[in-house]
Amino acid sequence: MEPADPLPDAADPLSASADPLPGSADPLSDAAFLSGEPRCPECGVRLTAPQERCPRCALPLSGPLAAELWRLDQALAELGARRSELLVRRSRLLRMLRAEGARQSAQAGGSTPEAAPGARRAEPGREVRGPVGTGRTGGGRNGTGGVGPARPGGDFSPKAVQNLLLALGGLLLAVAAVVFTAVSWGHLGIGGRAAVLAGFTAVILAVPRALAGRGLTATAETVAALGVVLLLLDGYAVRQADLAGTATLAGNVYAGGVFAVVALAMAAYSRAVPLRLPLPAAVLFAQFPLVLVAAELPAPWVTAAFAATAAADAALLLFLKHRSAAPIRPGIRRTAAFSFGTVWTLGVLYGAADSAPGLVWGFSSGDRLGAAIRGALPAVLALTGITVALRRAVGRVTGLAAASAFALAAGLAAPFLPLVPSGWHALVYAVAGLAVAAVALCPVGPDEPGIRSAAAVTGGSLAVLTVLPFHADIARALTEPFARLDQIWSGPHGYGEGWSPVPLTPVVVLALLAAASAALAVRGRVPAVSAPGAAGSGRGLRRPAGVAALLSGTIGTVLVPDALGWTHPAAVATLLALAAALTAGAALTGRRWRAETLATAAAAVTLWAAVTALAERTATHAALVCLLLVWAAAALLARTRAVRLLGAGLAVVLAGGEVLAVGVSLGWPARYAAFGLFAVAGLAAAAAGLVRRPYGPAVRGSATGPAGSGDREGAGGSRASGTGHDGKGGPEEPPAGREKRGGPEEPSAGRDGKGGPEEPSAGRGMRGRLRELSAGLEAAGYCLTAWGLALVVHDSLVPGPGVAHLPTLSLACAVVGVLLAGTALRPDRRPAAYAGTGFLLAAAWLRLLASDITVVEAYTVPFSLVLLAFGLLRARGGRVSSWSVYGSGLASGLLPSTIAVLTGDGGLRPLLLGGFSLAVLLAGARFRLQAPAVLGGLTLAVVALHELAPWIAQAVAAVPRWVPMALGGLLLVVVGATYEARLREVRRLREAVGRMR
Known part of the structure; x- marks a missing residue:
């Protein structure tokens, strides 16, 4: 490590203030101890004498680096002292300015001047920042840093205190007005009562304009709120006095009229008085009239009232969105958004609750008009919500789009429900959900990826949820053959009495889901769902859509024979054809993820077909042989390594199953027929060893495992993988050398980790493919061995008519x-x-x-x-x-x-x-x-x-019964008292045993 450049001597104030003594070669050994009590710059330990290293942390304390560090510490100390002086001066100037401001305020009449932008009073324990000086921190938290005593502050700001007083005052006035109207009403005649209320309301509503003109905005807002309360009390008084025959109106109708009048009055009042309260109040009161008027009418009218009110709120939101550049009074946009969200949600929920009885007990064929109305209203609500979401007039557009898609699907399905039997209602909803998803994914229309994705997912999820009512029938149909494995070869459908077929509705729904998912998977990237500038981002829908199509199509096809009541041979033939088709697809495709998905489905259908075929002897043999041939062909011809391994393993397992079936057909007990499984397992193990054996000189070294890199066959012989040797007994060449010499490399599982197509196998023939099957053959041998051993154990040790067959x-x-x-x-x-x-x-x-x-x-x-x-x-x-x-x-x-x-x-x-x-x-x-x-x-x-x-x-x-308990308690006490000692002894014993060979 090279030392840093030393600080300048004369021009740098830092170095000028911390120069070592003349003639000193080591600042820490001379100047440091003359200037004061030094400490280690690393750990802070006090140094009593010059030393080469720190006695605690062994930091070197001599040399040019240590000298420069000492000068820096001295310079920082001087800067700290200077900063403290400046902070003291700052606090003194700040106190002088505060005193000057207080004198000016007293001379001006006691009014507090407005603070400058960015200025803030100092509070105890809080840093002070302001426009004065440099605006730097004026002190620490605990009074450190030189800041003088600050002016004590309160818990409430003056604005908060003002708002609290105004709110309490307005509340008291409102309570007084209510008490006056409800309790002290009888002391005045009809004219006096009307005059008092009208006059007081007029005065109250006139005062805010004058207050706002004098700058008392908060007070004006409070008085205006009191005026709103008085308007409502006026409506109550009019009905109580039966003016203009209002007492004869229904309560909900009159209440709706009062709210409408108040809303119109507040809307007009907001144009005359520039306050924040009137217009949001008008919007809030406008939500009630239609709903209150329709409260006594049939349920569709209430849903229609919610839909009309939500449409009006949506129009207001879009108007405000359009006037985003124009000045909008604060609070109106949030109030409109809140009102729309509340009314729209209530309308959707009320419409769903109105349709729930028909979904549970069915719709009558004569109620087509009512069903159409019940479907049109949610559709109107859905279109309103989608319009607002597309214009982004509210914040959470994704949730609104999803809920709108749900409402639209329910609305589209409702008119058709009376036309179909109750058992087919799920199909109607599935079609409606898929239609909504298709419209959402249609590239025509605005490019809103989030909204379209949310609507499409909601529509598809609704279609999937329609299968849930039939989950018990589907689960029973899929698991019933496995529950009757102890009654094999008992005849077609001999799995027990009370056989009930699966309804046809879930089969049709699954077919629709498969078709829709397949269309989405084949279509590829959806432009409307792809974010702008993200090329190919919509391709992420292809893989889950393909998996959904495969899953729903496979389950639907498996359920077809049961739903249509086909015979057992027809059912087995259908399952065999499905297994063969899936296996062929897995073998022919070159993409790894697609091949693995198809192979998984093919393996599941193979198991289902084999178990279903156990109902008849002939069907069992035919199914096992057919499946064996299909998977053997896949093992030899598949394009991906995973399918080849799975095909080899399943072919061996199916061969073992056929041998077992032949043994049982000959009348052998299971414990004897199981030895056929051992024979097939032995052949599989021998084949696994032979296909991995290198052709040529013996290989020194071992492979890495059954699924290792495998033997690579070169142009002039065979070479073992890993750390083996070549065919001449020398060390194996690295891959680069083999590439130069022209030796082929084993293809990887895929072009990349994203499931791309596998690389073609250059020069590899059937022998190379056979070597890759070693792991599958070996795994199948283990499975057959475990299967046969389980059969022998079960038939030999389970109590039966004779003794155990050891x-x-x-x-x-x-x-x-x-x-x-x-x-x-x-x-x-x-x-x-x-x-x-x-x-x-x-x-x-x-x-x-x-x-x-x-x-x-x-x-x-x-x-x-x-x-x-x-x-x-x-x-x-x-x-x-x-x-x-x-x-x-x-x-x-x-x-x-x-x-x-x-x-x-x-x-x-x-x-x-x-x-x-x-x-x-x-x-x-x-x-x-x-x-x-x-x-x-x-x-x-x-x-x-x-x-x-x-x-x-x-x-x-x-001994008495209490003695064992007493001994156990005493033992626990002794062990607890000497727990640490016993624990050490156990550790020593464990260490002693571990040190043995």
């Missing part, structure tokens, strides 16, 4: 062990040997148990000694883990004997096993071997507990 289970475990041992011959599958050894040991033990062998040690000890000998020979090669040396031998000898102790009786075997396990434990502790110590200790503990269990049971039964 020999068959032993044979199955032996077969699985052999398969895993064969798999472990591959260099990249060495860990399979452990599982294979475990299955072979389990097979031996099960065979001994099935043969009623009482002295199992005669069969286990010799093999254990051989395994221990092998382990000792391996241990001679170097330091290895005790588990790999002694683990298998000790486990094969101790575990069967332990099981025999637990299941048998007698005292000789526990004694001998306990003594031997104790010896193993001591040997492991002596030579610090983990495997003998752990296995010997566990075996000894199990034997000891087994032998002591009767005595413990007798002791517990003999």
Whole structure:
């Protein structure tokens, strides 16, 4: 690190004020200690003598960098002192200016002058900023920084105090007017009452103009509000006095008239008096007349009143939007937006509530006019909302557009509901929702991406929601065959009584959803939904639309046979055709995401078809063979690696299923037919090993895994991937060298991470494709092995008419062990040997148990000694883990004997096993071997507990019942009191065991 340039000497005031003493080479060692008590610039520790490094943080304190840092600290200290002096002077000048301002205000009559723009009084604990001076901070929070005492401020500003007093005064006057009108009314005649109210109202409404002319705007607003209250009281008084026969009118009609008159009066008053209150008040009162007048009429009239009022509010909003350049009085735009949102929402909700009874109990065919009206009113509300949203006359246009789309869909569906049966109402709403979505996505019209997207999503979501009423029928139809797997080959539709088909309505709705989604996916980018300047942003709709089309179309096709009542062969043929079509699409497409999506759907339909075909023997064989051929072709011909792997795996699984079906057809029990699965699994494992085996000289090194980069076949031979060697025994060339030499590279899964088409395989033939199938074949072999083992276990150990068939289970475990041992011959599958050894040991033990062998040690000890000998020979090669040396031998000898102790009786075997396990434990502790110590200790503990269990049971039964509880409580107290010590002992024990080999 090069030192920074030193500060100037004479011209720089910073360096001039902090020069070291003459002749001093180290400022921190000389000048620092002469000028004052120095501290470390890093950690702040006090330095008592010149030192090369800080005693705490080891920061170097000598050299040119340290000298420059010392000068900078000195300069900053001087600047801080100067700043404090300036702040003190500033506070003094500020106090003088405040005193001068107070004297000028007193001479002018006590009125407070208006503060300059940007000026603000200082408050305790708050920084002061203002136009005076530089406008910099005048102090800190806690009084630091040199700021003098500020003028104490209150919790309320003068404006807030004024508004509070005016509001309270206006409220009291309004209450007094109400009391006068309602209580003290009887003391005056009809003429006096009318004169008092009219005169007082006229005076109150005349005062604000004079007050506004004198600059008392807040007071004028308060008086105007009182005038509004008096106008309402005038209306009440007129009805109570029955002037002009108003008492004969209905209450809601008269109230609507009063609100209309007040709204017109406030609108006219706002033109005469320049106040903020009258015009918003007029807008608010204008919301009530139509709704109140229609309150006693049928429900459609109320919805019509809401729609008319909302349309008027929308017109006002658009007018204000058009006059955005002209001066608008504050509050009117927000009031109009609030009124429109409230009335529009209430209209939509009231219209939906009016249509709800018809949706629940159905519409009569004679109510077509009412249904048309009920549909037209929400449509009017929807068009009003869409117009306001497109003009962006309100803030939240996206939510308004979504709600308008919902109302429009409901309005379009309502006229057609009486024409169809109640079971088909969902179809009507689905068509209406899709129509709204189509209109929203139509490129004709204003370019409003957010509004169009919200409307389209709402319409599509409404169409999807129409399927929800049929979710129980759809779920039952999809899961019923899986619930009857224990009744296979019982005949067509032999899954049980009470079979009820799926209604046809959800099938038609799903077909419409599939068609609409497919049209959107094929259409591609929608210009109206794409943001301006974002080329291709609308393409994001293609992928979800395609997935939605695939999902809805697949489910609808699966439900068609059940909904139409087709025969079982026709249903199976439909499912097979669908599976074949989806598999062909997945194999032929070159885009990764599309192929994976189609393959997933094809796999699901394949499973459904196979399970459905189990109703008949012939259908089962035919379906499995057809599906096997389809997926085998996909495994060999697919363009994407994922589909090839899935095709290989499913083809092997289907082949295993066919072999199992043949075995069951021959009358074999499931435990015997399961060995066919083992045979297919073995063939799959052998094929996986063969297709990955390099053709040519042996490969040194191992591959990375089943789905690794694979072997790459060059022009002159085969080369292993990863860290392997070439065909001549030398190290494998890097990719760059292979490219120069012309060797082909294995194509990647896709052109890019966005699901582009895969690169073509240059020069790779059928052999290269077979190598890629290794992972799929191996995974299918594991699945078949687990399937067969589960069948054998279920048929051998589940209680039945006879005893347990342990020999068959032993044979199955032996077969699985052999398969895993064969798999472990591959260099990249060495860990399979452990599982294979475990299955072979389990097979031996099960065979001994099935043969009623009482002295199992005669069969286990010799093999254990051989395994221990092998382990000792391996241990001679170097330091290895005790588990790999002694683990298998000790486990094969101790575990069967332990099981025999637990299941048998007698005292000789526990004694001998306990003594031997104790010896193993001591040997492991002596030579610090983990495997003998752990296995010997566990075996000894199990034997000891087994032998002591009767005595413990007798002791517990003999003592009073409170003794065990008392002992348990005492143990908990002791452990709790010595918890830390016991915890340390457990940690030491764990560390000691971990240090063993």
